[in-house]
Structure formats: structure tokens, C-alpha cells
Amino acid sequence: MTSIVIWTVVVLAGLGLLLSLLLFFVAKKFKVEEDPRIDEIEKVMPGANCGGCGYAGCRAFADTAVKAPNLDNHYCPVGGNEVMKKVAAILGYEIKEKAPQVAVVRCNGTCENRPRTNEYDGIASCKVKAALYSGDTACPFGCLGCGDCVQACAFGALPMDPVTGLPVVDETKCTACGACTKACPKGIIELRNKGPRGMRVFVSCVNKDKGGIARKACSAACIGCGKCAKVCAHEAITVENNLAYIDFTKCKLCKKCVAECPTGAIHAVNFPVLPKKEVNNE
Amino acid sequence: MSKITFPIGGVHPADSKFAANCPIEVLPLPEVVYVSMAQHLGAPAKPIVEVGAQVKAGQVIAEPGGFISAFVHSPVSGTVKSIGPRKDLAGNNMTHIEITVEGDEWAEGIDLSDTLVTEIPEDRALILERIQKNGVVGLGGATFPTHVKLNPAPGSKAECLIINGAECEPYLTSDYRIMLEHPKQIIIGAAIMRKVLGGCPCVIGIEDNKPEAVRTMKAALAELGFEGIGIKVMKKKYPQGGEKQLIAAVMGREVGSGALPISVGAVVQNVATALAVYDAVQKNKPLVINTLTITGDCLPQSAMHNYLFRIGMPLSYIAEYAGGVPEKAAKLISGGPMMGKAIANLDACTVKGSSSILYLSEEATRRKAEQNCIRCGRCADACPMGLEPFLLNRLYKAGDVEALEQNAAQDCIECGCCLYSCPSYIPLLDNIRMAKGQVMGVIRNRNKK
Secondary structure, X not given: OHHHHHHHHHHHHHHHHHHHHHHHHHHHHOOOOOOHHHHHHHHHOOOOOOOOOOOOOHHHHXXXXXXXXXXXXOOOOOOHHHHHHHHHHHHOOOOOOOOOXXXXXXXXXXXXXXXXXXXXXXXXXXXXXXXXXXXXXXXXXXXXXXXXXXXXXXXXXXXXXXXXXXXXXXXXXXXXXXXXXXXXXXXXXXXXXXXXXXXXXXXXXXXXXXXXXXXXXXXXXXXXXXXXXXXXXXXXXXXXXXXXXXXXXXXXXXXXXXHHOXXXXXXXXXXXXXXXXXXXXX | OOOEOOOOOOEOOOOOOHHHXXXXXXXXXXXXXXXXXXXXXXXXXXXXXXXXXEEOEOOEEEEOOOOOOOOEEOOOOEEEEEEEEEEOOOOOEEEEEEEEEOOOOEOOOOOOOOOOOOOOXXXXXXXXXXHHHOOOEOOOOOOOEHHHHOOOOOOOOOOEEEEEEOOOOOOOOXXXXXXXXXXXXXXXXXXXXXXXXXXXXXXXXXXXXXXHHHHHHHHHHHHHOOOOEEEEEEOOOEOXXXXXXXXXXXXXXXXXXXXXXXXXXXXXXXXXXXXXXXHHHHOOOOOOEEEEEEEEOOOOHHHOEEEEEEOOOEHHHHHHHOOOOOOXXXXXXXXXXXXXXXXXXXXXXXXXXXXXXXXXXXXHHOOOOOXXXXXXXXXXXXXXXXXXXXXXXXXXXXXXXXXXXXXXXHHOOOOOHHHHHOOOOOOHHHHHHHHHHHHHHHHHHHHHO
């Protein structure tokens, strides 16, 4: 009885030893030479595998970065300049620093601003809805509200506001990977520079209809009146196809256009609220 | 004679042809019309008139914007007021020409009389030119330019011309009414197309729920005494009017995946197209007038109509003239209930292919909550293309475009039989339509290389 147990253990141990030796030599013989820097780079990457850099995950980014002659086509929007500096240090390359960006939803067609003209009862998918028709409001350009962007966001930075029916960017979580900009069939979401202390001025509308039609569809629409472009001292605003656009590289955050816009389509965010004069009730 | 039908799939929705006994009435002209530049499949037409120009009815106001495109004519006489974007019935912007109506004067060379012209021109090129110049497009739903379809690529030969009088969509009665009221014109139109195609035999297929139409058409055919044209009665089944289904029913041939009907020697045209061809060739009259049905499950019988409309009439104008939108109407559809498009914007205007304004009640249209697939296979039984809708739905959700192509998502004809038959109310067609778009995109890109 005991001999069976002993034999079993010996045979199995011997077999194990034999096969492990075999594996050891095979691994030695057919070893794939890999640049050790790939592993190093992968370690400093955020590891979200979001694809925001344009490569299939962080490993693919590291793999191609090692082979690339410079880092012009490699930028990890999630890690930003800090991670890129580390990557550049490993590879001994220079990097061009980029201003940190954030996703911006350019539609303010809330349920209040933009009355519903019909009711959609199909699948809750913007892609399907956009393929069928222009949407349940009179604005054929605005947010469809089915949340394809919410699903596309790997960082949970784009929750849907149930009151307004619009997605809201959580700036603390948004990494500017750009997944939402690709998921939106209407092309509403744009990556814009975050700005100093997060201060940004942008046109929260993409409606290219003539002023009257746009205004009738949505009270917060850009009507292309051009007042903002006239008041802008930095030539940052262009009006094309009845729609104003603020170039974030030229904008100096003076906010003159914000006050000028008759429909309130231009939004200024993260500006410090000036302390109000205290009203004395007594 | 035994009745024919297509071999696989199909469903039997109640035919609800409530407006079948309403004779065609002529709609009075509105004050203003908006003529869309996208009246047909293919590239939008290009306007050739300027703002302020005086136009007569039947005058060319837009030229084809590509090989697959069509001429557009002014439906009324008057002044061009503006040319610019306007919302179509899906709410998307499209270039429209706005014309204010002044009188009703037609351009020269158009025969407006009712006399029947039975003599068919001998010259094939002349016939094709008239069809093209008069802007005739297929009126069976896809609005494909007719002159392109009647002029198959060299090497392919038409063996059978099928005239589609199936009108398998529930509710719609416009084709039925023209078969009753203009049978001879339709048959002459068919004879013209037969001639263009080199004298191949012609079959007019009519479903058996329209015995009156069969009788009238047969009597008209006997009176005219044309040879090579036959009328076949088909068993009522949806989607009998689908091009590939008609070919299967009439010729017993199957059109291969991604192939055109001409590959099996078939050309399919609608009865309304035949009528338009008659008008274009025999009367030199452009396609600016067509028939449309006002119907629905929430309309009283007295409010149902079949109207002769001019293109560019606002739908709201027609609805108002017909007695207004009924209170119970929850959904308005242009076209049939199975394949028609929901009207998101009643200010949109009629186009060449408009066939109805359908008012459906809440009970008839409200989608029910989606439940899990129970693998009953009804969708696969119902699919007239022999596809497996449940599988395509799952593959689309998984994003597997390669498998979608292998399972022929691109062959879907979007008839809606799967959605109609699903006991779990799964929105199969919505997803398969997206899948089809993806696969078609992949195929196009591959062919480009």
C-alpha cells in the first residue's frame, strides 16, 4: 500500500522535474527579445487602457513609443505632462508640453430651454435615435439625451443630469481621453483647454440654423448675431453658418462676450464669484 | 389558377384598407409650396432657378446632382420666393425651393388632356430621355431614379419586368385606387417600360385582397389587347411588395447577397411608377403629381381620403384640408405602418414618393417594454430574407462586425417582420439597421481599396 503512494509521488515528482527542465530550456532557446523600456513605460502609465492616446491600451502605447523616433505622435491625455515627462526620461526624448484639456458639452438645451416637440419611444441610444430622425426637439443639432457618451466614459466623469436631461462633465474625473467626443453622433462634445484654474469661456451651442429658427427651437441657442465677435478684442471669436465659436488658444478670458450674448449661449465657468456687497437689512 | 407568393418568412398584419372605397380627389393648391431637393435616392438635385424668378408648373427648377439623381420640376406656377434650408419630415435640414402660387399655368409642350394615348414611341432613346427629363423616380418606396433602373449595365439582360401592384403595407390604398381609376394608363406605362427593356415579358402582380383591382386591370388589358403582359394574383402576405420577395414570388428566383435584381434578369417597378412613366412619355408631363392616402385607426370613415397632391405641399396643409389631426392620434407616419417614417415635423412637405399620412392611436403604436429573448425563433421564421434577427441583434450589441457580415446583416430589407413577430418586444430592427449600416460601411471601404 505504502509503496503505491511512494511510487506515485516519485513518478509525478520526476515527471514534473523533467517537464520543468524542458520548459526552462525552451524558454531560454526561444526567448523573445523585448525592449525592457516597454515594461518601464507601462509601469508609469495610468493603466486605464482607455485608448485616448490613439493606441490600443497602455501597453500598445509603450510598445510604439519605444520604436518611434520622437514623441510627437504620443501623448497620454490621461496622465498629462507629468506622465509624459517620465516617459520622455525613460526614452531620453524631448516632449512638447500640452495644456491640460477637458471635455465640454456644447449644448444647453435643457428641458426648460428647449421644449419637446415630439416623443421618442425607441431604444435609449443616441446612435439609433440620430439615424431615425433629428430628435425630440425642434433643434436638429443638439443633445439627444440618450447617454451614449455616459456609457462611453471609462472614468465615470459624465453623469446625466436627470433634471436638465443633459450630460454634465465632472472636471475632477475627466481625463480628456476623447471617448465621449467620438461616441456623440451629433458632435456636441469638444475637448478644450482647461484654462488657468479651470476658467473657460465657450459657446454652449452647436445650432447652425438661422437665428429665428434656432431661437424658436431653444431659448439658449446661439443665433449667430455676431455681437460677441464684435466685442472680442482678441479675435478669438468667429461666426460661421449662424454659429459662434471661441478659439480657446486665443481667448484671454475677458468675459466681455458673455455679457454681450443676448441668449446666454456663451458660458463662463470656474470664474471666482466676486464678493457681493453686503446688504444691510436694518 | 393557383396564387403565388414568396417562399420564406413573412407576416400577416390586418390589412386595414379603410380608405379603399374613397375615390381620388384633387387637392386645391396652397398659397405656397416648398419643393425639396432630396426627392429621390442618390445625390440631392441642384437648384437652377434664382430667387424672384417666375416659374410655370412643369418647368425644371433643379438638375440632377449626380449620376444617380433626378430632375425636379416646379409643381405650381408662381414666383420663387427663397432657396434655403428647411426641415424635412425627420426634422433634418434640406435645401427647399419656396414658390408662392400664382394661378395654375403649365409649361409648354405638356399634354394636360385626359385623352388616352395608346401609341408607344418607337425610339428607345427618346423614351428613356423623356423618363429622365420628366424626373420619374420609383414610387414603390425607395424613389430610385427610374431611367437608371430601366437602363441596365451592358451585359445584363432583363428577362422579366415585374409591375408591383401588391401594396402589401396595411392601410395604404393609393396604388389600389390608381389601379381602379387609371388601369389603362398603368398598362400602357408597363408596355413602354417593356419596350425599353427589349420586349421582355411583363407580369403585373396584385395581392388577392384586391379582387376589384384584378378584375379592372384584366378588363383593361383585354380591351387594350397588348401582348406579353400578364396579371398574376398573389396570396396576401407582407412584405410581398419587397423587390426581392416579388422576384421570388413571380419568377421563383433568388437574388444573391449584395446583388441587384437585374443579376437574375428581373426589373421591378411599382404601378404608380408605371403611371408616372405613362404621363412622362405619352403626355410629356413631369412627375409633380402623385396620390396619397389619409387614413389611420383613429379616423372616422368619413375623414378618410385618397388625394391627388402636388409635390411641395406642406403636410400640415393637407392634414388641415382633410379635417385636421384627430385628437386620438399618437403617432403620424408617412408611408405604411410597417416601413413608413414617423413624421416628426408636420410642417414638412410632400415629395415625389409621399404615399400617405397615417394617424395611429396610442394603443396601436406605443412600444411595450423590452423583455428577455425566449429563443422562440419567431423572428427567424418571419424574416423574408432568411436571416436570424435574434443573432444579428446580439452580434450588434457585442460589436462583432465580422460576424455580422458573415450572417448577412447587410441583406436586411428593414421590413420590420422580426420586430412585428417578437413576443418579447425586443427592438430588433433598430439594432439590425445600425448593424447593416456598419457592415455596409466596412464593405464600401474594402471595395474602395
